[in-house]
Amino acid sequence: MLVINNLSKTFRGGIHAVQNLSFEVNDRRICGILGPNGAGKTTTIRMILNIIQPDAGSITLNNHPIAEESKNVLGYLPEERGLYKKSTIENTLLYFASLKQVPPAASRKMIEPWLERFNLGGMGKRKVEELSKGNQQKIQFIAAVIHNPDLLILDEPFSGLDPLNQILFKEVVMDLRKQGKAIIFCTHQLESAETICDDILLINKGQAVLNGSLESIKQKFTRNTLLVEFEGDGTFIHQLPIVERAIIEHGKAEIELHQGVSTNMLIQELIPNLQIVNLQKSAPSLLSIFTSVVGAENLSSDFLSQTQKELK
């Protein structure tokens, strides 16, 4: 279990990368850390990994303050994909395990089952550069978990994977959760965060904006929200007096109505202007929650455009 209390880090030049950040990651839980670029995610992760030291606050893992020895029970998959291209898969995995002080005999036993789990059985003697990009990503993932860590930090683990492999990765992550590991999951992809995270931490400008279990957050923000698919130009929806807020895209809208407004009233307004294809009541998406919490103008524009792209 990871407990972070009032963590702060200021870099030279007065940049407050992280300010008074507190959150917990429990065993058997996946905590999604979300936020735009420059929000302080990397700095937070580096402090948890004991690569840089915080100016204030504490980080404890299983009731011990983070120290060099903690690194042996931490697993980290960085966002960028990189391995020693000229080395064999087996040697690479043995090396990373040895840096976690796993005896070679023990890590050797772990290699083959892991390779088989990722459909790479018997490929241990191959060179890394002989593998496809997706398969290299699998090796990098194995390198992060081969020493059976208590806390696993995954930075965009699914990016660049084909849909089949995304499913495979998700299954493996779920298995690791079942085995009792605490998992931190950093991502831009709000949709995948919604499907696998138990808890959510949204950071913006170095501060926690939203923190709690996904369920409680959704409950708290459940409002009178409808998802509408349609044909025609939907921009007029913004101007309707019965609408509180709306996220409108081409042929699709997430519409939050004022308290007391019925679905029928909305349909009456839409029918003269649009061909309705589909309509359903919905829990609010993370994006709509985020925009309502911080306001779209406070989330940096690249985060919004990135997440909106993924919604399409």
Add this chain to the structure above:
Amino acid sequence: MTLSKLFMVARWEFTEKIRTKAFVVALFVTPLISVSFMVIPMLLINKENDETKTYAIYDATEQLTKTVIDSLHSKYILKDGKPMYDIVPAVGTNIDKVITEYKQRILNEEFEGIFIIPQNIVKERKAMYYSTNVASEQDISNVSSEIEGVFIDNQLRGNNVDIYKFKEITRSVKLDRIKITRDGKSEGSDFLKQYISVFFALFLIFFLISSTGQALVRSLLEEKSNRIMEVLLSSCSARELMFGKLLGLGGLGLVQGGVWGLLAIIGGSQFGMQVALTAHLPITLLFAALGYMFYASLMIGIGSTVTTEQEAQNITGYIILLAVMPLVLIISFLANPNGTLAKVLTYIPFLTPSVMPARIAVQTPELWEILLSIALMIVSIIGVIYISSKIFTVGILSYGKRLTLAEVWHLLKAKG
């Protein structure tokens, strides 16, 4: 610091790099290139000497030609028994006409050239050689010294001087150089051998620094750009990583230096020069090792700040320039190895590892000077490692923008 992690890094750096093509190529191609620089010209010269060369000679005095030809034939013989020089007498009464005619024949490649002995040689002491190539030094001097010898013999005879007595009297005096060393022994100094062993040591340091230095900076850059660095740092500390890399690099240097040294000893003995086997070998190797550690520590600190291939090349270039400087300077101070210049250069850490062994080989300095320079190197290495490790800890995490000097200065002032 966890030693086992440090050794894991060292072992990885050593076993993975030693298997790379670049390392194996550098290991064997570098000596091959340097040897071929020496050997190929020698082979080419020997090759030319396999054929008889034809010269013409015009002797206006009509007294020398026959003796010169006979003496050249008996003195210079090719491997297959043929004479090395075929001398053809040129006939004619007018020297200018002869020259004009033979100029054409030389251009037609009938002859290598023509030696002209004018009538007034007794007075003027001057002969001429016409050729398209007046720089084939060995051949020209072989023939011309023969002409000179025969001419002088003739003169001696003409003046009734006893040739044998004259030669006995004018026999040259040889100078034996004997070097006095501090331990009181005097040894026959083969200056050339020692000179070569100094140059050998300098080249060893230079090649080691340039090849491993470049490999180091490049691999740091690779680890930074694909973020393996972050995975490594999530497993071990920056210091464990740096010292592990230095240790692994030291092992590679040892292998490289060892192989090159062995090749040099084998190669040297083939050419009759026991290049590396002088009495100064151990001390030279000690300074080579110290120099290697010094430059490697410097390279790892500065290399950690590099963020692009361009910067990597610039930085290794500058450091290699520092390492090669002694090769240039050494010529200027060898003439006066205990002069002020040499003494000052000895105590500049960048130069100590090459200047000191050079001085020892030429004219052994006082023992305290040697000890002082060793102590200086050790202190410098510790200093460089201290500074480098501070830069390294921050440098390896900086992407996109290199650390500025001001930032480095701030780092050095910071405690911890």
